[in-house]
Amino acid sequence: MKPLRIGARASLMSLSQTAPLLAALAPQPMLFRPFSGEGGDREENRAPLEEDGVFSKGIEVALLEGEIDVAVHCLKDAPTEDTPGLKMAVYLKRDDIRDCLVTRHPEIRMRLDDLPSGEVVGTASVRRTAALRTHRPDLKIVPLRGPINERLQALSRGDVDAVIVASCSMERLGLRHLISERISPEIICPPLGAAIIALQTREDDTETYERILKLNDDRTQVEAAVERLVLSRMGGFCNAPLAGYCTTDDSGTAIKHTLRARAFTPSGGTAIDVRLTGEEPVQLAVVVCRRLIRHRALELAGAR
Template identity: 65%
Template structure:
């Protein structure tokens, strides 16, 4: 049996989240190929976050050329629109979508941080949320591997970091989390905490091989959130956030989707949400509300 060739970013975070899940493909053999040159990961000539697909272009090119059979993406970093000739063949079960506060001094939370505390993040979304809750906080632009950011914090460059809860958990660092921040406080990025497996559209054997990893409920949420990204012109670090929640009860399944568009300084935020039994319809309702209140114009201005 020929092994599946799996491509993933070479960061520790990517490899830690990918390897355990690939084990579930047994007895299908797999070979993991790390990509060291992903534009958003490079130490030199690093691609800016203010563009679509900064973490995926090289891996997608390898997929289309046949160098690999499966490309592994964090969905929030994947291209907003499917690249011609490819398909998202599987969405893995979603992890914790919340952001987390990690602090140098133990037992601190967002409200007990000292006045003027420096918090490291390169995310516009996180910076805006922080300024709305704690306008005294100084946001320090900081990106790169989580371990590098943690070292910078320990060396006194900042008093704390805002990071993805799922990233800390996948790295075995959940004990370092000081506070898991409510999604109402810090709205997650669209596609947060979802790993997607991308294949060539016509490669039916590979699509079948990875289908056992697919989680249908996550797919519904993922596609609803990608609908918002497409309608609102969003990408990885756009001034746009949101998430879809699934609520199962005796009366059936309902979906609630919230999305926000904001100015970089946090001075203006357009926040919309809707609920219903069809996640796609709910996503379109939210987009209409955002557009009605000037969401497209605000996003472009940012």
């Protein structure tokens, strides 16, 4: 059996989330290739995160050219539409979709509502900034971008008093103990595609697909498809003023899905929030998008 060639970004975050994947695919032979110097990992001239798929272009080129067989992506950072010749083949079980608060004094376990007025909170996310301006307009929000370890260093230097990051990122880095609060999605709505690791292959590479299929989580696959459909119809990408998530309830006789989608102005002053439950996930996404568009959600991105 030829080695399975797996590619992922060379950031600490990407390496941390790829290691369990490699272990799960053992004992089959594998080769791992880290990719550096692309998209949001660049140390200089960082991408403004104002385009789709900014983190994944280099890996996709390598996949298309046959240099690797599998590309590992955070789904929320991957292109909204499948790149011709490639497909998102497998979805690992979803992790915690919530954002979390990390402060300079994690031992106090301070909550977002407990932060003193005027505290400086670092985030470059349009989604988080808008939510904070709505929930805690008395806080000072400053742009803070970069790999999560760099953002935590800014915290330890005292550049900021707190940061908002993804709970799953802290968990994957083994930093769960630093989380002060896991913030309710009702306060900060997660990004569509949050906390999902997706494995991408070439469309015609059935051999590779069969070798990784055992890792697929059916529930996550459905939720991912629904959320990607909303992103596609609404023209969203990783840092667009659009958020939401799909959840699955299989406790009854029929499987039901609840889809929430939220469009908002970057200032946080106006938001349109749609939430529906149904048994047909694709139709659910279509109806949610229709309601968002009917309420002029597409006009919010450039509004104040």
